[in-house]
Amino acid sequence: MPSVVGLLEQQELAARRRVDGLREEADRIQAELAAAEQEWQEWAIARRRVGTVLAPVGGNIADEEAAPGPRDADTCSAPRQAAKPKSQVPVWREGLAWSVLSVDYQRILEALADRHRLRQGPLTCQELAVMFGLDAVPAKVEALRSKAKRLVARGWLAERLPGRFTLAQGPAGQGGAS
Numbered sequence: 001m002p003s004v005v006g007l008l009e010q011q012e013l014a015a016r017r018r019v020d021g022l023r024e025e026a027d028r029i030q031a032e033l034a035a036a037e038q039e040w041q042e043w044a045i046a047r048r049r050v051g052t053v054l055a056p057v058g059g060n061i062a063d064e065e066a067a068p069g070p071r072d073a074d075t076c077s078a079p080r081q082a083a084k085p086k087s088q089v090p091v092w093r094e095g096l097a098w099s100v101l102s103v104d105y106q107r108i109l110e111a112l113a114d115r116h117r118l119r120q121g122p123l124t125c126q127e128l129a130v131m132f133g134l135d136a137v138p139a140k141v142e143a144l145r146s147k148a149k150r151l152v153a154r155g156w157l158a159e160r161l162p163g164r165f166t167l168a169q170g171p172a173g174q175g176g177a178s
Helices: 004-054 061-066 103-117 125-131 138-153 169-173
Strands: 157-161 164-167
Touching: 004 125, 103 125, 103 138, 103 157, 103 164, 125 138, 138 157, 138 164
Parallel strands: none
Antiparallel strands: 157 164
């Protein structure tokens, strides 16, 4: 009859082998994820570059900046402004320009307007964080979720499925130019 200590050692060895195998698999998946994220970012950069090249040359920059609708968030070459503390998010109404919102809220709307225009469907806050070049850590994702929920409550965004955001009917019905 085997000893109790011998049985425990066998179980421990089997558990350690399982952990080692899972760690190797996790490392492989992490490497694959990093490669996929890198490829995704390269495509986003390519789209930005093409957008910059195809942008109208000699257009009136003042007119573009005063336009009430979104510009492609990725083609914006000006340094990003920080959000104002206690930014006010007004309730959406016909004719209200996106410029009334702080830069962070405008970025969310612009990203979702691009998705709407390309018919790509809603985004999660984790996907938004990655799109904005943020680490997809809980603090950053929850900050975005708070902003998205506020935009939903004020009629700018819709959340038809829990955690998946898209433009609300009003802003989307005007081609994103609200």
